[in-house]
Amino acid sequence: xxxxxxxxxxxxxxxxxxxxxxxxxxxxxxxxxxxxxxxxxxxxxxxxxxxxxxxxxxxxxxxxxxxxxxxxxxxxxxxxxxxxxxxxxxxxxxxxxxxxxxxxxxxxxxxxxxxxxxxxxxxxxxxxxxxxxxxxxxxxxxxxxxxxxxxxxxxxxxxxxxxxxxxxxxxxxxxxxxxxxxxxxxxxxxxxxxxxxxxxxxxxxxxxxxxxxxxxxxxxxxxxxxxxxxxxxxxxxxxxxxxxxxxxxxxxxxxxxxxxxxxxxxxxxxxxxxxxxxxxxxxxxxxxxxxxxxxxxxxxxxxxxxxxxxxxxxxxxxxxxxxxxxxxxxxxxxxxxxxxxxxxxxxxxxxxxxxxxxxxxxxxxxxxxxxxxxxxxxxxxxxxxxxxxxxxxxxxxxxxxxxxxxxxxxxxxxxxxxxxxxxxxxxxxxxxxxxxxx
Numbered sequence: 001x002x003x004x005x006x007x008x009x010x011x012x013x014x015x016x017x018x019x020x021x022x023x024x025x026x027x028x029x030x031x032x033x034x035x036x037x038x039x040x041x042x043x044x045x046x047x048x049x050x051x052x053x054x055x056x057x058x059x060x061x062x063x064x065x066x067x068x069x070x071x072x073x074x075x076x077x078x079x080x081x082x083x084x085x086x087x088x089x090x091x092x093x094x095x096x097x098x099x100x101x102x103x104x105x106x107x108x109x110x111x112x113x114x115x116x117x118x119x120x121x122x123x124x125x126x127x128x129x130x131x132x133x134x135x136x137x138x139x140x141x142x143x144x145x146x147x148x149x150x151x152x153x154x155x156x157x158x159x160x161x162x163x164x165x166x167x168x169x170x171x172x173x174x175x176x177x178x179x180x181x182x183x184x185x186x187x188x189x190x191x192x193x194x195x196x197x198x199x200x201x202x203x204x205x206x207x208x209x210x211x212x213x214x215x216x217x218x219x220x221x222x223x224x225x226x227x228x229x230x231x232x233x234x235x236x237x238x239x240x241x242x243x244x245x246x247x248x249x250x251x252x253x254x255x256x257x258x259x260x261x262x263x264x265x266x267x268x269x270x271x272x273x274x275x276x277x278x279x280x281x282x283x284x285x286x287x288x289x290x291x292x293x294x295x296x297x298x299x300x301x302x303x304x305x306x307x308x309x310x311x312x313x314x315x316x317x318x319x320x321x322x323x324x325x326x327x328x329x330x331x332x333x334x335x336x337x338x339x340x341x342x343x344x345x346x347x348x349x350x351x352x353x354x355x356x357x358x359x360x361x362x363x364x365x366x367x368x369x370x371x372x373x374x375x376x377x378x379x380x381x382x383x384x385x386x387x388x389x390x391x392x393x394x395x396x397x398x399x400x401x402x403x404x405x406x407x408x409x410x411x412x413x414x415x416x417x418x419x420x421x422x423x424x425x426x427x428x429x430x431x432x433x434x435x436x437x438x
Contacts, residue, residue, distance in 0.1 A: 018347040021065055023047075023056035031058025044068070045360035054344045062088075064353040065343070068360040075343055076354055083341045084354050096274070102267035103401065104275070110256035115268075118255070119401040123241045123268075129404045137316055139166060140413050144314070144420050156426050159288050159417070163281040166413060222266040241272070280406045284414055288423070293431045298423065305419045315415045317408065323415060 024047055026032050035057075037043045044066050048055050053069035067073050076084050086108040087093070093105035100106045103115045122128070143166050150157050229242045245265045253260045291298040308322045309315055340349055348354070400406070417423075425431070 018349075019345065021054045021056040021343070021346040021348075022051045023066075024051065026058040029060070031060050031062070033059060041357055041359040044355075044357050048357070048360060054346055056346075059353070062353055063349070063351075064355055065348060066355050066357055067343075068357045070361055072344060073356050073358075073361060076356060080341050080343065083348075088351075088353060096270050098263045098267040098270075101264045102271045104271045111258055114255040116401055122244060124401050124405050126404060128241075129408055132405075133317055133408075136409055136412055137314070140409075140416050141314055143413065144416050147417070147421065151421065160281075160285045163284045163413070164277070167277045167281045167409065222269045223262075225269060226262060226265060242269070275400065276406065279400075280409050283406075283410055287414060288417070289434060291418075292423065292425055293434050295431070298418075302418045302422070305415055309419060313420075315412065315419055317412055320411050320415060323411070 024032055024035060027034065035043060035047065044055075044057075045068065047057075048066060048068040053067065053072045055066045055068070057064050057066060067076055087105050089100065089107070090105075094100055096102075097105045103112065103119060106112050106115070143162055147157055147159075147162060225242060226246070229240075229246055242265070245260070245268065249260045249262070249265065255264075258264070291301065305315070305323060309319050312319070340347065342348070425434070
């Protein structure tokens with residue numbers, strides 16, 4: 001009882017001193033975790049309709065502000081980008097990033113700035129993206145041949161497996177893997193990251209142990225990649241990002257006073273694998289699912305592609321410029337505040353988590369005439385972080401540095417998949433039967 005009164009008293013005092021965002025009352029210990037349900041983004045969207053586009057909840061004891069409108073997202077990701085550009089220390093991210101040595105999950109600071117500079121100027125530069133163009137075109141062509149073979153035999157096609165195989169087993173293999181990484185490896189790494197994505201670094205117990213076990217299974221894979229590059233023979237024309245990083249390690253390159261070493265290279269590889277494989281495959285997967293639910297949009301996209309390329313068997317990257325209709329939908333972004341600032345007049349303290357609910361923004365009826373139909377919105381917007389109605393790859397300082405590499409694969413693969421085949425759902429399955437629970 002005394003413990004409960006202490007918590008309640010502390011909460012009351014804080015609210016008297018500061019203008020905190022509105023939100024559902026939290027319970028002791030668990031906060032608002034009981035209100036998240038099986039689909040947290042949908043539960044939070046429903047709560048935001050009651051409490052507004054800037055809403056305060058507690059994940060256990062952690063204050064978390066949920067942002068659910070483009071104007072509020074702009075405040076977080078642009079106006080107050082510097083205030084919100086750090087990341088919380090979590091169990092899953094810590095294990096997979098070799099104790100925060102990567103770019104995706106490290107706290108904001110000089111090291112992060114140097115690492116991002118390396119990514120933008122070297123690892124994911126426009127020149128490097130273009131240097132792998134032949135790989136993308138070759139491997140997308142192989143995927144189309146594989147789908148064609150299945151279609152000719154009348155076999156139902158699992159397009160999700162084809163997309164995962166394209167990114168995990170083919171494109172990434174040519175990009176930095178000498179072996180054959182499997183789609184199962186991607187799923188296992190994501191499972192571990194997912195279990196620990198909301199736990200603090202100090203958390204202990206069964207879930208933390210599972211995450212640690214998953215990451216330890218992945219570490220030997222990263223080590224194998226490095227060993228294969230160190231022992232292999234490749235010409236300079238075939239240099240990939242691992243070759244470049246190993247060369248910088250031999251040159252004793254420093255990042256904000258931290259000498260580049262093997263653990264940092266492994267951490268960067270984990271980012272490449274998680275983002276380069278899963279996010280790219282997921283965007284293609286959900287886009288095809290949405291088109292399957294909306295035959296009119298599917299038909300419109302296919303007609304645009306075929307009218308642009310004519311009777312060509314394959315699309316190459318030069319053909320993609322005229323495909324205005326082929327733009328995609330959503331992702332999420334999670335940040336942590338570094339200093340006090342005001343958001344829409346509300347006080348946000350240091351170490352407050354900020355979650356942009358992109359799912360809710362993408363279904364705001366004040367923005368979209370028909371929130372569940374995306375064919376009208378795709379034509380108007382791009383997704384490089386400048387339009388806050390669609391935030392697939394994030395925005396601001398923490399926006400994805402590999403967006404050009406990812407989009408090059410996504411657009412080429414989807415354009416060829418839609419150009420080469422007339423897609424329909426399996427028999428006895430209607431558009432309404434397609435589950436879009438995310």
